[in-house]
Amino acid sequence: MSDRKIQIDVLTLDSVQCAACGYMMEAIAALPEDVQQMIDYKEWSIKTKAGIGKFTELKGKVLPTICIERDLVFPSRIPQYEELIDEMAKRAPDKAMSERLLSLRDKGFQFDKVQENLQKAGAGLSTRQS
């Protein structure tokens, strides 16, 4: 199986301020650990100039949007777990990873590491800790 991870970019207003953006981020952060090992993801808040740059680069149309391997896959629609797995599998770098992902289709979201995963993805970085 390829060492290369699937790149996921989440275009948001700000996952702290905007609930829809927050749950788009959580859709990725709550993927089970086996899936986490196959993906890299990052929040791009349009409240920052870097976020505006990424929105433009990926030709974003609406906020929030989940982009997988630079494709605008879920524009303004929070996906079901299985839909996310299927769309990642379609864009996996090789067949082995695609099959591995599809084998995790019945696992479902897991919430024990959500906060830790959100932090790794840069969620809330445009916001100051109290």
Added chain:
Amino acid sequence: MAKQLLIDAFRGKKTSRAPWFPYAGVNCAFHINEKAEDFLKDPALIAKGVSTTAKLYRADGIPLLFDLSVEANAVGCDLKWWADNVPSVSTHPCSGMQTPAQLGLKVPTKESGRWPVIMEAGRQTKPLLDAMDCAMVGLHCGPLTLASHLAGVRIFTDIYKNKPFAHEVLKFCSEVIAASAQFYVDMGCEIIGIVDPVASQVKAESFEEFVTPYVQDSIKVIHAAGGTSIYLICGDCTKVMKNVCTIGTHGFAIDEQLNLNYVRDMARKHGVGFGGHLKLTMALSLGLISPREDAIASLASGGTEGFVLAPGCDLPYDVSAESMGQVLEAMDWYAENYPAYPETED
């Protein structure tokens, strides 16, 4: 500042000018040099911040709070606090697919969670706003957003795969938000809004099954008290626009991602008021687009029949008085150069 204009516009009526409803939220804390967390925990700071900002922005109405974590926290969700933002919900009690009944969750009272602070804030703020003829608007969380807080992101899968569970959660949310509506009625809010940002993220059929039925209890409470009801939604809600127009509230508000001409035509077709949709980031926060030009474009599209000028969503913490000053300048310029059509003066 004219409270009645705001009420009339949200009820779809013609007005002598488009009323102005800035959802200032934690931006009120910024204007009194306080951290968002400190502001939200202190009734006196809320009263000071909201009244100061209402005056600064010459608002016809202003929310007491714009914080969608209140209901979730009152039923047991933990919060993460921020210095320059609203708190975020960090735990989801129903995420293991246990229903609120199985978990023993209770509909909040005025003593639950942060409600004592909010009730006291309302008591202090109302007379200050009344003196300026500015409406104190109560905003509570919408059902699908509250369900997301309770169950986490799995609710968006459950509305397809585990419908009985999703309905159980939403039914409880309906009762919780009806209680919130009653609290705001008791505070004297003339306008009460149901804020459901994630409802734009589902299909129209799901909206009809999992949103529309679960706002009705809240709407009944508001209307029974003679209040004006609004439904606020964020994101690209084009696919559910008809559902929003027919949800049963007097009016609704949308964000900057929609075409305001389309929204206006839909609202007028259904005889409801509509609010929107200044650009939060590009214009008001970052100034990449002129806030003045942006406001003029909204005023021109919205007109003076059922239209309320408002931001696309709650204002970010550090939006400056200068940016908002440009919006006020646009309103003055527009009123001077494009007065309401004579037929509105009946």
